[in-house]
Amino acid sequence: MNLSCNLYVDGEFEGIIHSKKEVNIGKNGHIKGDVTTKRLVVQGYIEGSVNAGRVEIKAAGRVNGTIESSELVIEAKGIFEGNSVVKGASPVPTPEALQVTQEPTLKQTSAK
DSSP: OOSOOEEOOOSEEEEEEEESSSEOOTTOOEEEEEEEEEEEESSSEEEEEEEEEEEEEEEEEEEEEEEEEEEEOOOOOOOOEEEEETTOOOOOOOOOHOOOOOOOOOOHHHHH
């Protein structure tokens, strides 16, 4: 399914969804497949791969699969099982890069 508008799913859907806007899975919604969208709001259940700018898993929502997004929000009692990849994140610094080498400086004062 290729869309250039918002989509609200409050039933069963199996397949691939590409939306240029928002996909909202209602409390009775169940998607089995891959979703690519600008924003995904999950109040129901999705199993599959998600690629979105922003993913919000609400209190009753559940995601089982892989999420690739710039922002991931999981409310209390929301469930996420799987892998998450953050888009545009800088690489994790190495332990060597975290070590700051500073020479201790001692200030000497002379008393007259």
